[in-house]
Amino acid sequence: MKNREIRAAYDRTLPSDETKEELLQRLLAAASEPREERKMITMKTIKKRYIVLAAALIALALSCTAMASGVLGETFGLWLGDRKVALDELTPVAFDLEGFLAEYPTGVADQDRVFRDAGSFTQATGMTLPGAEELQMTDILLSVSNRWRTGHISITVGTENGEAIMNGMFLLEGHTQEMYGYGVKARRADEVYEYAEGRRAYFIKEDEVIRVYFMESGVMFQLTVENSRSGKELGKEIVDRMAGVPKA
Amino acid sequence: MDASQRMGQELADLYHRHVDTVWRVCYSFMKNRVDTEDMVQEAFLRAYYVDKPFQSEEHEKAWLIVTASNLCKDALKRAWRRDEPLEDHLELAAPGRDAQVLEAVLALPERYKTAVYLYYYEGYSLKEIASMLGCPQATVRTRLARARKQLKQMLGGELDEE
Numbered sequence: 001m002k003n004r005e006i007r008a009a010y011d012r013t014l015p016s017d018e019t020k021e022e023l024l025q026r027l028l029a030a031a032s033e034p035r036e037e038r039k040m041i042t043m044k045t046i047k048k049r050y051i052v053l054a055a056a057l058i059a060l061a062l063s064c065t066a067m068a069s070g071v072l073g074e075t076f077g078l079w080l081g082d083r084k085v086a087l088d089e090l091t092p093v094a095f096d097l098e099g100f101l102a103e104y105p106t107g108v109a110d111q112d113r114v115f116r117d118a119g120s121f122t123q124a125t126g127m128t129l130p131g132a133e134e135l136q137m138t139d140i141l142l143s144v145s146n147r148w149r150t151g152h153i154s155i156t157v158g159t160e161n162g163e164a165i166m167n168g169m170f171l172l173e174g175h176t177q178e179m180y181g182y183g184v185k186a187r188r189a190d191e192v193y194e195y196a197e198g199r200r201a202y203f204i205k206e207d208e209v210i211r212v213y214f215m216e217s218g219v220m221f222q223l224t225v226e227n228s229r230s231g232k233e234l235g236k237e238i239v240d241r242m243a244g245v246p247k248a
Numbered sequence: 249m250d251a252s253q254r255m256g257q258e259l260a261d262l263y264h265r266h267v268d269t270v271w272r273v274c275y276s277f278m279k280n281r282v283d284t285e286d287m288v289q290e291a292f293l294r295a296y297y298v299d300k301p302f303q304s305e306e307h308e309k310a311w312l313i314v315t316a317s318n319l320c321k322d323a324l325k326r327a328w329r330r331d332e333p334l335e336d337h338l339e340l341a342a343p344g345r346d347a348q349v350l351e352a353v354l355a356l357p358e359r360y361k362t363a364v365y366l367y368y369y370e371g372y373s374l375k376e377i378a379s380m381l382g383c384p385q386a387t388v389r390t391r392l393a394r395a396r397k398q399l400k401q402m403l404g405g406e407l408d409e410e
Contacts (some may be wrong), residue, residue, distance in 0.1 A: 003368040005407045009350035010369050013275040014268055024263050027289050028256055031296055165325040187288065207357045222326045241376075 078202065078213050078220065080187055085202060088215040092149075092173045096126035101146060108143045110154075115140040121147060130216040131242035149175035153219075159241065162225075162234045170219040193236055196243040203235065210235060216242045249263050259296050266292075266309055276361050277320035278309065279354050287323060291316040313370075317362040324358065340343045352402040360395035363388050 015023075076087050101107060103124060115121040118132035119138045129137060136158040144151040149172040157166045190210075191203040201214035205227055210224040212235045223238060225231035241247070267288065274287040294315055295308070302308040358362060362381065366372045367388075374392075378385040400406060 001367065001408055002371040005345070005349045006353060006364070006368040008346050009353050010272040010276070010365070012346050012350050014271060015281065019281075020267055020271075023267075023285055023288060024260060026285075027292055028259060028262060028287060031256070031259055031293060032252065208321070208359045238287070 010160055020183055026197070030194050066116065069113075078110065080189060080202070080204075085200075087200070087213075087220070090169075090171050090220060091218045092171045092175060093151075093218045095144070095170075096124075097144065097149075097171050097172055098148065100144065105235070107146060108183075110141040111144070115142065129153075129155070130219070131157075131238070131244075134241035134247075135238065135243070141188065144172065149173065157238055158224075159234065159237055161237060162230070164223055164225045164234060164238060166223045166238070168219045168221045191232075193239065193241055195236075196245050201235075201239045203232065214239055214242075255296075259292065262295060262308070265305065266312050269309060269370075270312050271360070273313055273316045273365055274320055275357075276354060276365060277324065277358065277374055278319065286368065287316060287320050294319070297373055313362070313366065314380055321358055346405060349399075349407070352399050355402065356395050356398060360391045360398075363391045364395045367392055 003084070012170045022048075024231050078087055089184075095114070104113070109115060115124065116138060118129050118137040120127055121137075121142070125142070129140075131137075137155050138158070139156045141154040142151065151170045151172060153170075155166045155168070157164055189202040190205045193201040194204060195201060199214070201212050204211045204213070208227050210231055211225050212225065213223075214221055214223070221242070223235055225235040225238075269290050270288050274284045274291070275281075278284045278287055291312055296310055298311075302311065323369060353361075353364065363377055366377045366380065367374075370378070374385045374388050377388045381388065396407075
């Protein structure tokens with residue numbers, strides 16, 4: 001049943017004819033490229049990326065500040081509500097910052113400059129991704145902040161049983177931030193998965209997905225899988241393989 | 249007209265037939281113009297390269313709506329894409345009932361958005377929506393009821409019906 005008010009609201013978002021024509025021209029240009037090499041021709045500019053990353057860092061810092069206010073002495077890590085949970089400490093990872101910035105002066109590798117696999121990522125950064133030999137890792141996005149000496153990655157990670165998106169954050173030598181980590185609104189994890197040597201991964205259900213938080217090789221990961229039984233199993237499989245647990 | 253010109257014309261025709269539909273769907277998820285443009289472009293490229301021919305213009309439209317929704321959901325899983333430029337909000341947040349309804353629609357959980365668009369904007373039936381989304385009719389009915397409840401709470405009353 002159509003609804004007049006909802007239709008009017010959606011129509012309010014429509015762009016001008018000029019914008020639509022510009023978008024068509026970009027679409028035609030992208031379509032004319034060979035399919036295998038086709039890349040997104042995007043509106044995002046370097047300046048825009050800076051704004052986005054700066055906003056993300058500010059948002060992260062603010063959320064961490066809010067959650068860390070009060071009794072928390074240790075300010076690096078994962079918070080559930082106002083409680084910090086026990087994970088390995090975030091410690092600076094091995095990273096060729098100078099080499100990376102020489103090739104990527106903005107500190108950002110995304111859009112049409114993503115790393116296609118873990119090998120090219122390591123070659124450009126000197127950083128080894130945990131589980132790289134056990135898992136398929138593709139479309140790796142990376143941003144590092146020379147100022148704050150921090151990094152964010154986003155990886156499409158796959159096994160024979162499925163694919164998931166995994167974000168991560170890490171510190172570089174000389175980091176200057178006083179607090180860093182993921183904050184979660186939920187006060188309790190829906191499941192705490194114990195894996196190699198008593199390590200813990202925290203499974204937290206959201207609308208359609210489960211977020212899994214865990215640490216490996218100094219990187220704090222946030223893995224996103226479907227909110228389903230098979231999604232949860234995939235999450236555990238990826239966590240296991242990241243930790244080097246042999247395939248069952 | 250050579251082969252590449254003909255394909256370009258076909259893509260342009262496809263775009264003109266459905267750009268408004270795909271834009272509305274993508275905007276409801278991405279909530280900003282820059283990311284919406286990226287998703288619209290990707291959805292049309294997928295349609296352009298899809299091997300299976302569409303049976304009708306309606307089939308083409310339904311395929312684009314579902315594909316665009318899925319692309320947006322995937323993009324949102326990458327946390328660092330969640331940016332909402334202020335200028336977009338300033339432009340859209342002019343006072344008025346339309347703006348309030350838009351804000352409420354954009355605030356709906358991701359899992360309700362496609363069903364709400366298909367039902368309230370396009371006017372598809374529950375059965376048609378269930379078929380498009382590959383889920384039971386009861387699921388669609390539940391999503392719509394919950395979305396309606398949330399919209400009612402946010403807007404302080406029922407929506408005007410047509």
